[in-house]
Amino acid sequence: xxxxxxxxxxxxxxxxxxxxxxxxxxxxxxxxxxxxxxxxxxxxxxxxxxxxxxxxxxxxxxxxxxxxxxxxxxxxxxxxxxxxxxxxxxxxxxxxxxxxxxxxxxxxxxxxxxxxxxxxxxxxxxxxxxxxxxxxxxxxxxxxxxxxxxxxxxxxxxxxxxxxxxxxxxxxxxxxxxxxxxx
Numbered sequence: 001x002x003x004x005x006x007x008x009x010x011x012x013x014x015x016x017x018x019x020x021x022x023x024x025x026x027x028x029x030x031x032x033x034x035x036x037x038x039x040x041x042x043x044x045x046x047x048x049x050x051x052x053x054x055x056x057x058x059x060x061x062x063x064x065x066x067x068x069x070x071x072x073x074x075x076x077x078x079x080x081x082x083x084x085x086x087x088x089x090x091x092x093x094x095x096x097x098x099x100x101x102x103x104x105x106x107x108x109x110x111x112x113x114x115x116x117x118x119x120x121x122x123x124x125x126x127x128x129x130x131x132x133x134x135x136x137x138x139x140x141x142x143x144x145x146x147x148x149x150x151x152x153x154x155x156x157x158x159x160x161x162x163x164x165x166x167x168x169x170x171x172x173x174x175x176x177x178x179x180x181x182x183x
Contacts (some may be wrong), residue, residue, distance in 0.1 A: 017063075024067050027053050028074055031093075035085055050093050057100045065108070068094060072111050079118065087119070088129060095133055096139070097132025099147045113137045 031049040057064055071094040078086040094112065098104060105118025116137060140147050152158070 017066075018059075018106075020063050021066050024053070024056070024063070027056070028067075028070050028090075028105050031089070032074070032086055035088050036087060050089060053093055054096055057097050061100050064097045065104060067097045068108050068112070070105060071097065072108065073113065075115055076111075081116070084122075084126065088127060091116075091129060091133060095136065099151055101138070109137060109141060113141075124168065 027049060031053070034049055053067065057067060071090055075094065076089050078084070078090065097110075098112065101130060113134060116130045116134035119126045120134075121127070122130065136147060
Protein backbone atom coordinates (compact mmCIF):
# COMPACT_ATOMS: atom_id res chain seq x y z
CA UNK A 1 0.00 0.00 0.00
CA UNK A 2 1.49 3.36 -1.04
CA UNK A 3 1.30 6.43 1.12
CA UNK A 4 1.65 9.96 -0.25
CA UNK A 5 3.45 12.53 1.82
CA UNK A 6 3.69 16.18 0.94
CA UNK A 7 7.09 17.72 1.44
CA UNK A 8 7.45 21.01 3.21
CA UNK A 9 9.75 22.46 0.53
CA UNK A 10 8.07 22.88 -2.80
CA UNK A 11 4.82 21.44 -4.06
CA UNK A 12 6.23 18.03 -5.00
CA UNK A 13 5.09 14.87 -3.36
CA UNK A 14 7.15 11.78 -2.68
CA UNK A 15 5.64 8.35 -2.89
CA UNK A 16 6.71 6.10 -0.04
CA UNK A 17 6.76 2.59 -1.35
CA UNK A 18 7.61 -0.27 1.06
CA UNK A 19 9.27 -2.30 -1.72
CA UNK A 20 11.52 0.60 -2.72
CA UNK A 21 12.34 1.33 0.92
CA UNK A 22 13.19 -2.33 1.51
CA UNK A 23 15.39 -2.38 -1.59
CA UNK A 24 17.25 0.75 -0.42
CA UNK A 25 17.67 -0.72 3.06
CA UNK A 26 19.12 -3.96 1.64
CA UNK A 27 21.49 -1.97 -0.57
CA UNK A 28 22.67 0.22 2.30
CA UNK A 29 23.24 -2.80 4.56
CA UNK A 30 25.21 -4.50 1.77
CA UNK A 31 27.27 -1.32 1.46
CA UNK A 32 27.98 -1.40 5.20
CA UNK A 33 29.10 -5.04 4.95
CA UNK A 34 31.41 -4.04 2.09
CA UNK A 35 32.87 -1.25 4.21
CA UNK A 36 33.59 -3.74 6.99
CA UNK A 37 35.92 -5.51 4.59
CA UNK A 38 35.16 -8.93 6.06
CA UNK A 39 33.91 -10.33 2.77
CA UNK A 40 36.65 -11.04 0.19
CA UNK A 41 34.01 -11.28 -2.54
CA UNK A 42 33.40 -7.54 -2.19
CA UNK A 43 37.07 -6.60 -2.78
CA UNK A 44 36.82 -6.92 -6.56
CA UNK A 45 33.64 -4.83 -6.69
CA UNK A 46 34.58 -2.00 -4.35
CA UNK A 47 32.35 1.00 -4.91
CA UNK A 48 29.79 -0.82 -7.04
CA UNK A 49 27.16 -0.76 -4.30
CA UNK A 50 27.43 3.02 -3.90
CA UNK A 51 27.33 3.40 -7.68
CA UNK A 52 24.19 1.22 -7.78
CA UNK A 53 22.50 3.44 -5.18
CA UNK A 54 23.45 6.51 -7.24
CA UNK A 55 21.97 4.97 -10.37
CA UNK A 56 18.72 4.12 -8.56
CA UNK A 57 18.41 7.77 -7.55
CA UNK A 58 19.29 8.93 -11.07
CA UNK A 59 16.47 6.76 -12.48
CA UNK A 60 13.87 7.82 -9.91
CA UNK A 61 14.90 11.02 -8.11
CA UNK A 62 11.56 11.22 -6.28
CA UNK A 63 12.66 8.21 -4.20
CA UNK A 64 15.48 10.31 -2.81
CA UNK A 65 13.56 11.14 0.36
CA UNK A 66 13.38 7.46 1.26
CA UNK A 67 17.11 6.96 0.76
CA UNK A 68 17.93 10.15 2.68
CA UNK A 69 15.90 8.91 5.67
CA UNK A 70 17.71 5.55 5.63
CA UNK A 71 21.16 7.11 5.23
CA UNK A 72 20.58 9.63 8.02
CA UNK A 73 19.53 6.84 10.38
CA UNK A 74 22.59 4.79 9.47
CA UNK A 75 24.92 7.78 9.85
CA UNK A 76 23.49 8.59 13.26
CA UNK A 77 23.87 4.94 14.27
CA UNK A 78 27.46 4.83 12.99
CA UNK A 79 28.33 7.97 14.95
CA UNK A 80 26.63 6.69 18.11
CA UNK A 81 28.27 3.24 17.93
CA UNK A 82 31.72 4.46 16.85
CA UNK A 83 31.74 2.95 13.34
CA UNK A 84 33.72 5.77 11.79
CA UNK A 85 34.63 3.75 8.68
CA UNK A 86 30.98 4.08 7.61
CA UNK A 87 30.66 7.84 8.01
CA UNK A 88 32.47 9.25 4.96
CA UNK A 89 31.09 6.85 2.30
CA UNK A 90 27.55 7.14 3.68
CA UNK A 91 27.84 10.92 3.87
CA UNK A 92 29.05 11.14 0.25
CA UNK A 93 26.11 9.00 -0.87
CA UNK A 94 23.73 11.09 1.24
CA UNK A 95 24.93 14.35 -0.30
CA UNK A 96 24.67 12.92 -3.82
CA UNK A 97 21.09 11.93 -3.03
CA UNK A 98 20.29 15.37 -1.58
CA UNK A 99 21.57 17.04 -4.75
CA UNK A 100 19.56 14.75 -7.05
CA UNK A 101 16.28 14.63 -5.06
CA UNK A 102 13.65 17.10 -6.30
CA UNK A 103 12.57 18.06 -2.77
CA UNK A 104 13.56 17.14 0.76
CA UNK A 105 11.56 18.00 3.88
CA UNK A 106 13.04 20.69 6.10
CA UNK A 107 13.35 18.34 9.08
CA UNK A 108 15.60 15.99 7.07
CA UNK A 109 17.78 18.89 5.94
CA UNK A 110 18.05 19.96 9.57
CA UNK A 111 19.05 16.45 10.71
CA UNK A 112 21.75 16.23 8.02
CA UNK A 113 23.01 19.73 8.85
CA UNK A 114 23.16 18.92 12.58
CA UNK A 115 25.02 15.70 11.80
CA UNK A 116 27.57 17.59 9.69
CA UNK A 117 28.04 20.14 12.48
CA UNK A 118 28.57 17.28 14.94
CA UNK A 119 31.42 16.04 12.73
CA UNK A 120 33.29 19.26 13.48
CA UNK A 121 34.25 17.76 16.85
CA UNK A 122 35.84 14.72 15.16
CA UNK A 123 39.47 14.55 14.00
CA UNK A 124 40.48 15.09 10.38
CA UNK A 125 39.24 14.11 7.77
CA UNK A 126 35.77 13.94 9.40
CA UNK A 127 35.75 17.57 10.55
CA UNK A 128 36.91 18.80 7.14
CA UNK A 129 34.22 16.87 5.29
CA UNK A 130 31.60 17.85 7.88
CA UNK A 131 32.46 21.54 7.44
CA UNK A 132 32.40 21.27 3.64
CA UNK A 133 29.01 19.57 3.58
CA UNK A 134 27.54 21.86 6.26
CA UNK A 135 28.46 24.84 4.07
CA UNK A 136 26.94 23.16 1.02
CA UNK A 137 23.72 22.42 2.91
CA UNK A 138 23.49 26.00 4.15
CA UNK A 139 24.01 27.27 0.60
CA UNK A 140 21.37 24.87 -0.76
CA UNK A 141 18.87 26.08 1.86
CA UNK A 142 19.61 29.69 0.91
CA UNK A 143 19.54 29.14 -2.86
CA UNK A 144 17.53 25.96 -3.61
CA UNK A 145 18.87 24.03 -6.58
CA UNK A 146 22.32 25.62 -6.62
CA UNK A 147 24.12 22.33 -5.89
CA UNK A 148 22.32 20.60 -8.73
CA UNK A 149 23.12 23.52 -11.05
CA UNK A 150 26.80 23.26 -10.09
CA UNK A 151 26.77 19.50 -10.63
CA UNK A 152 25.31 19.86 -14.12
CA UNK A 153 27.69 22.71 -14.97
CA UNK A 154 30.69 20.65 -13.87
CA UNK A 155 29.51 17.50 -15.66
CA UNK A 156 28.91 19.38 -18.91
CA UNK A 157 32.01 21.61 -18.56
CA UNK A 158 29.81 24.69 -18.85
CA UNK A 159 31.24 28.09 -18.08
CA UNK A 160 29.55 29.81 -15.16
CA UNK A 161 30.67 33.25 -13.95
CA UNK A 162 29.22 32.76 -10.47
CA UNK A 163 30.87 29.35 -10.07
CA UNK A 164 34.32 29.18 -11.65
CA UNK A 165 35.24 25.79 -10.18
CA UNK A 166 35.11 22.90 -12.64
CA UNK A 167 35.58 19.25 -11.79
CA UNK A 168 37.72 17.04 -13.97
CA UNK A 169 37.62 13.28 -13.91
CA UNK A 170 40.91 11.54 -14.62
CA UNK A 171 40.90 7.79 -14.99
CA UNK A 172 44.16 5.95 -14.61
CA UNK A 173 44.54 2.42 -15.93
CA UNK A 174 45.92 -0.29 -13.65
CA UNK A 175 49.68 -0.41 -12.97
CA UNK A 176 50.67 -3.16 -15.48
CA UNK A 177 49.65 -0.91 -18.39
CA UNK A 178 52.50 1.49 -17.52
CA UNK A 179 55.19 -1.09 -16.94
CA UNK A 180 57.52 -1.83 -19.79
CA UNK A 181 58.21 -5.45 -20.54
CA UNK A 182 61.82 -6.46 -21.22
CA UNK A 183 62.44 -8.72 -24.27
